[in-house]
Amino acid sequence: MELSEFFAENPTVALGFSGGVDSAFLLWAALHYGAQVEAYYVKTPFQPRFELEDARKLAGQLGAKMTVLETDVLDLPQVACNPADRCYHCKNAIFSLIRRQAAADGWPVLIDGTNASDDAGDRPGMKALRELEVRSPLRECGITKKEVRRRSREAGLFTWDKPAYACLATRIPTGRTITHSLLERVEQSEDALFRLGFTDFRVRVLGDAARLQLPEEQLQTALDRREEIRAALAPAFSQVLLDLEPRKKEGE
Known part of the structure; x- marks a missing residue:
């Protein structure tokens, strides 16, 4: 499947938007292929300030609609205690919040920027995405991180060479309270x-x-x-x- 086909089949989507390389390209692609899309950025203590700034900058350059939601994932003991599956609980909380708001706003399909280079066996957060029925067009279309960067550069996106930036929680050893x-x-x-x-x-x-x-x-x-x-x-x-x-x- 090509991205053009995905958005032809799903012309109205909500995007879980981080401001990173993958979701930035996906936002551009949705608009490029004529889909109606709203980007949802969830602000938590795990995201550094510059990520929100980059997300707003990119959405502004593309003329895309962007909504900022806020939640404190440290209110969840299964996140704050920092177990091995912390990412699952965090991703579940974030995308559950997006799904509720997107449904209330009338968006029937929720997508995210997971790409074909992401190893599902090494990403506990992907379990949460599957459970919440979040679609991953880049992964479904076989588009790797390298290809995302190439296409982003061709599209003129400033995010094309942005370094990968995992959330701040990854800096803290598993088992240590965050x-x-x-x-x-x-x-x-x-x-x-x-x-x-x-x-x-x-x-x-x-x-x-x-x-x-x-x-x-x-x-x-x-x-x-x-x-x-x-x-x-x-x-x-x-x-x-x-x-x-x-x-x-x-x-x-």
Whole structure:
């Protein structure tokens, strides 16, 4: 199936919209192929501020309708306790919220940006999508992440080369309770690294320390600027550790 065929068969859709590469392209594709679509962004403590800014920017450039919903997933014990299946409970809560609002707004089909490169066996959140009958056009049409980026570039979307950015909760080890303050410390630290010019990294929590994962080509720069990095992250973490195992690039 081609995307054009999917939207011909489903001309009225609601999109779970994150502002990332996949859902941004899917929003463009829905409009490009003549579908009526409304994008729903769910604001939670797990999303950094720039994601909402990117989502609004993209929707504005495309002239797409976008609704922002808000929920505190940390109110759910099965999320805050951070079990191995946390993603399932979080995704279930987020897409249940979108489904209720989309149904009330008159949208019969709910879609998301899962692509053909996403491994269903490694994504507990996909179980929630199946249970809620959320369609994934990119996956159904066999469109990989690499293809999404290529098509996004051709479409002129600024998101085409946006680094993959998993939610902030992924920075906290499974089994450690997730709190608002801990998420804020992680976001503060990652913002600081962005301002220093680093990209495509992660600041992971290790005890009371921050463990930095950087691409191989940025490791030497981090070593050379270690005092600058330590000072920038000091308000959030008293200890900063550099993981010498390079962070793998998307798709590796």
